[in-house]
Amino acid sequence: MTDVAARFSAIVGGRHFAVDDAIADDYGHDEALTIPPQRPAYLAKPATAEEVAALLKTATEHHVPVTARGSGCGLSGAAQPVADGLLISFERMNAIVEIDTDNHVAVVQPGVTLTELDAETARVGLSYTVYPGELSSSVGGNVGTNAGGMRAVKYGVTRHNVLGLQAVLPTGEIIRTGGKMSKISTGYDLTQLIIGSEGTLALATEVTVKLVPRLAHSVTVLAPFDDFDQVMAAVPKLISSGLNPTIVEYIDNVVMAAIVNAEKLELGIPEQIRDTCAAYLVVALENNHTDRLDEDATALGALLSDWGAVDAYVLQGNSARRLIVARENVFWTAKAIGADDIIDVVVPRASMPEFLRRARDIAMAEGVGMSGCGHAGDGNVHGVLFCKEPKTRKKLLTEIFALGMSLGGAISGEHGVGRAKADYFRELEDPAKVALMQRIKHSFDPAGILNPGVVFGQHRP
Amino acid sequence: MTDVAARFSAIVGGRHFAVDDAIADDYGHDEALTIPPQRPAYLAKPATAEEVAALLKTATEHHVPVTARGSGCGLSGAAQPVADGLLISFERMNAIVEIDTDNHVAVVQPGVTLTELDAETARVGLSYTVYPGELSSSVGGNVGTNAGGMRAVKYGVTRHNVLGLQAVLPTGEIIRTGGKMSKISTGYDLTQLIIGSEGTLALATEVTVKLVPRLAHSVTVLAPFDDFDQVMAAVPKLISSGLNPTIVEYIDNVVMAAIVNAEKLELGIPEQIRDTCAAYLVVALENNHTDRLDEDATALGALLSDWGAVDAYVLQGNSARRLIVARENVFWTAKAIGADDIIDVVVPRASMPEFLRRARDIAMAEGVGMSGCGHAGDGNVHGVLFCKEPKTRKKLLTEIFALGMSLGGAISGEHGVGRAKADYFRELEDPAKVALMQRIKHSFDPAGILNPGVVFGQHRP
Incomplete structure (x- = not known):
């Protein structure tokens, strides 16, 4: 084992460290379609922020590139390691540290999955509303990419729902940003800067997320349209309606046919409508009052019809859930x-x-x-x-x-952007902004160890 | 006129430029209670982003400190100029560029006040929800301090409602960040980094803000409590209730007496209750449906009573408005x-x-x-x-x-933080975070011209 490998191993313990061929294939890729797998030189599975800090300090000293990995289900290759680099997998840092019902926040380690967090918040009538396609994704991975998903139209994306971080800088310093509150005007917002930076600035080792009261009742309306432009034209009107939908998705006829087939969905839509339909709008409403929900669903149906929908199907319980799951699985x-x-x-x-x-x-x-x-x-x-x-x-x-x-x-x-879109980003984005982002990157990571190749393309320090 | 003064003057035109004693006293201060006024050496009133860019480029070349000013109603001295510096007043850049009803955004110049924006959005049934005490404040100033206010409990603060910026870097480069949408995962979030940076990183020359449908009906409930801790204990329960209040304020008895007296308010609260009351909770609800609003107001009254309120007064129209205005004016x-x-x-x-x-x-x-x-x-x-x-x-x-x-x-x-709280910030904040923020500052502003003394204290380049 090389000197640096021995140091990494000593930090996390031999059981949680591997090199080269001893690293399982899965660690060599995420779910990006266009990035070939690449096994890292080192794999470490730290258990604490202090271990992460020691790993980063050592990596900086030895100029070893470092990539962080949550659940590995990203779609842009940001969790894809480099050949001579260290992959830090957060799979052991998967504790829900606290669910604070007075402040409506959860404090979690980065390896916690959305499924796990949802189960725990449900027990106390609260909900973490970020809902990307992949519920096996980790909160840390969501922070990296600023994950969005279907409920963002009402609740915002990850950056609107993360209030604070514990994060490790490439120097090995551990900082805390933000806190259990939505408003702070005390210096620069490091929380927001780190969110969406795809592992290039700092590694989150604890995440404080906002919870909201879990609404008791929901309804999902599926509306086929013969004219694609009418679907699109309906969307701004729906947002203006004040119905405050939780989900507003469109699905074109090709994709709908594929998911209906793949998931064996029975949505009760006559074949004749399916054949002529150009696209579907899927709208979900939530409410604590069933009478209000019914009233809103009726109003929604009438509006969709006014806006050109061929019909509006109110999906109940299992059908609604299965359609949403099918939409999640569209990738x-x-x-x-x-x-x-x-x-x-x-x-x-x-x-x-x-x-x-x-x-x-x-x-x-x-x-x-x-x-x-x-x-x-x-x-x-x-x-x-x-x-x-x-x-x-x-x-x-x-x-x-x-x-x-x-x-x-x-x-x-x-x-x-990850690795998959980095060349496009470099080619198409305003050079003044790219240069500014690179200076910001340098202010966090002067040695350039964190996820080289991600966002900015193949420019190694 | 010095060489640099002549250059500034040529950029904005002599009518929009002044030096030394020709600068009105008002430009020498904002509303911070503890910062003595200081007249700047130069005052420029640009009309375009290009003029701002030319001013900053010139200031960088000549190492002239630059402070930006909106309405000058900040409370921490971030708009307070320095003696040998240039004050850029955004008073001429006060156009509402666009109100886009399809995308629910407004694009405004930084000098637009909240009062002006509210009047224009009201015409189309929309609302910009940031509602700090001072409605004569400018959107640019709000961006600088990440202004909050009374509706933040429901709608968030400035950073949750600003989607994009046009901003000028100290180099004179003009960049655009974000856009007319809530979600972007393409590089670092410069919008969020500039918001709350109090004029130390870049100057916003155009702001894209999120609008929401303006709800038709509201009700304000005022609840006196004899026990201060009960007021506080009621707050998390209220947030958990699902009533989704627009405003949740507490006002202690001393402040309430002062504002009632100053504003000659008649709230209909018996003297006996006023005498024994420790503090008040002010809760506002909004809805498009009067029946739902009435039902929620009744539920709220019952809950407040359960939580220890002596009574709950539903304030109608003018009384409610006057109480909220009085609360705005508490400074x-x-x-x-x-x-x-x-x-x-x-x-x-x-x-x-x-x-x-x-x-x-x-x-x-x-x-x-x-x-x-x-x-x-x-x-x-x-x-x-x-x-x-x-x-x-x-x-x-x-x-x-x-x-x-x-x-x-x-x-x-x-x-x-401004100037007023800079020493405390330096003394109490984690040095690793302060150092990181200073490196970020340097990545934007290597010459250190933007608002020296603000946030980080008296450390001139």
């Missing part, structure tokens, strides 16, 4: 049917029709199919591209991302 | 009755009783009176200190801030 469905890349562009919600129309035209010009679904309330489009040829795919994605940015949007709404 | 009331300093400590909301009890004991030990009110739902305490002697005041504040921090809180919840 796996897309992967199974051979998707070559996924788009996570976000645009102002009113620009979605134009974006989708023009993005489809761009793809079509190369004979490439594109279909999708997305978080319509947030302007976040998840398109699936079927295009095996890397050069063509790169060209298409560059044009599609540039289109999104020209409409005031960004390359990624919730998956992050 | 002016405090100033009029001779307050020597104000506290803006934020703690986890469940720690408010302990904080207030122990802070009062600290003050009392020096024979100093302390009373207050605050944003109870957010744990944000506005205490007023009556203590003329600077050394004693400094000692008391240091102890009170340290107490707040020991309970997991921070020195400032919404006023900012």
Whole structure:
């Protein structure tokens, strides 16, 4: 074992450390479709912030690149290690430290999964509202990518629901940012800076998240539309309605057919409607009062009809749950049917029709199919591209991302830049902003050990 | 006129530039109680981002300190210029550029006041929900301090309601951050980093804010309590109730007497109750449905009674408005009755009783009176200190801030550190965090021209 390996091993203990071929294949990748697996040189599974600090201090001294890993289900390769680097897996730091019902916060270690947190908060009538597709994802991973998901239209994304962090700097210093409150005006907001930085600035070792009262009743309405633009036009009106929906998703007919088939869903929609329908809107409402919920669901149905829906199906209990689960699993469905890349562009919600129309035209010009679904309330489009040829795919994605940015949007709404989108980010983003971000990166990590290649591309220190 | 003055003047035009004694007294201060006025050497009133960029570029070249000013109503001295510096007043950049009803955003220049923005958004049934005490404050100033206010318990503070910025770096580069959407995971969140940086990192020249549907009906309930701790204990229960209040304020009996007297309020509370009451809880509810609002108000009254309120007064229309305005004006009331300093400590909301009890004991030990009110739902305490002697005041504040921090809180919840709290910040905050923030500051502003003395204290480049 090399000197540095021995030092890493001594920090976490031999049982929680491995090198080279002793590292299982799973640690060599996350779920990004376009990044080839890469086994790291070292794998460490720390148990405490102090161990993380010692690992980072040692890595800085020896210029060893460090990548952090939660559940490994990211879609942009930010948890993908580098060949001569150290992978820090947070799987042992998976304790729910505290659920504080007076302050409505939970304090958790980064390895806690959303499923685990949901089960514990449910016991006390509270809820952590971030709800990305993958509920086996870890809170630490969510912090890294600023995970979003279906409930963001009402509750915001990870950055709106994380109040504070304990984080380790590459120097080995352990800091605490924020706290058990929503407002602080005392110096720069380091919490928000670290969230979404994809493991390039500091590693979160404890996360304080906001909880809200868990609402007792919900209803899910599925509305098929024959005209795609009408779906999109309905979204701003729905947001303006004051019905305050928890979920506003669109699913195009191709994706709906795929998930209905994959999940063997029976949604009760006549074949004739399914055949002519261009896309579906899925809207969920929540309330503590069943009478208010019923009244709102009726109002919603009438509005959807006014806005051009062919019909509006109120899904009950199990059907609603299964549709939402199927929507969560759409990445796996897309992967199974051979998707070559996924788009996570976000645009102002009113620009979605134009974006989708023009993005489809761009793809079509190369004979490439594109279909999708997305978080319509947030302007976040998840398109699936079927295009095996890397050069063509790169060209298409560059044009599609540039289109999104020209409409005031960004390359990624919730998956992050990671490794998969780093070249596009470098090519398309304002150089003044990239340079500023790199200076910020340097202010945290002068040795450049944290996740080199992520966000900024292949620029090693 | 010196060379640099001539350059500044040429950028904005002679009519919008002044030096030394030609600068009106008002530009020499904001509303911080403890910072003596200081006239700047130069005053410029730019009209465009390009003019701001040229001013900053010139200031960097000549090492001239630069302070930005909105409405000048900040409470921590962050808009207070330095003697040899340039004050950039945003009073001419006061256009509402766009109100986008499809995306529910407004794009405004920094000099727009909350009153102006409220009037324009009301026309289209929308609302910008940040509601600090001073409605003549500017959006740019709000961005600087991360302003909070009474509705933060439901809608969050400035950082939760600003989606994007156009900002000028000290280099003269103009960048755009964020956009007309709530979720972006594409590089570091520069929007959030600039918000709350009190003019020390970059100057916002355009702000994209989130709007929400304006709810049609509201009710305000005023509940006197004989026992102060019961007021505090009621707050977490109220937040858990699911009633989702827009406002949750506490006002102690001293402050209530002062504002009732100053504003000549008639709240209909019998003298006997007023005499024995320790503090009041003010709760506002909003709804689009009057029946739901009535039902919720009734439920709220019953809950408040269960939690120990002597009574619950439902204030109608004008009385409710006048009480809220009086609460807004409490700073002016405090100033009029001779307050020597104000506290803006934020703690986890469940720690408010302990904080207030122990802070009062600290003050009392020096024979100093302390009373207050605050944003109870957010744990944000506005205490007023009556203590003329600077050394004693400094000692008391240091102890009170340290107490707040020991309970997991921070020195400032919404006023900012500015100049007034900079020494405390330097003394009490984790040195590793201060050093990191200074490196971040350097990554934006290597020449150190932006607001020297603010946040970090008297450390000139």
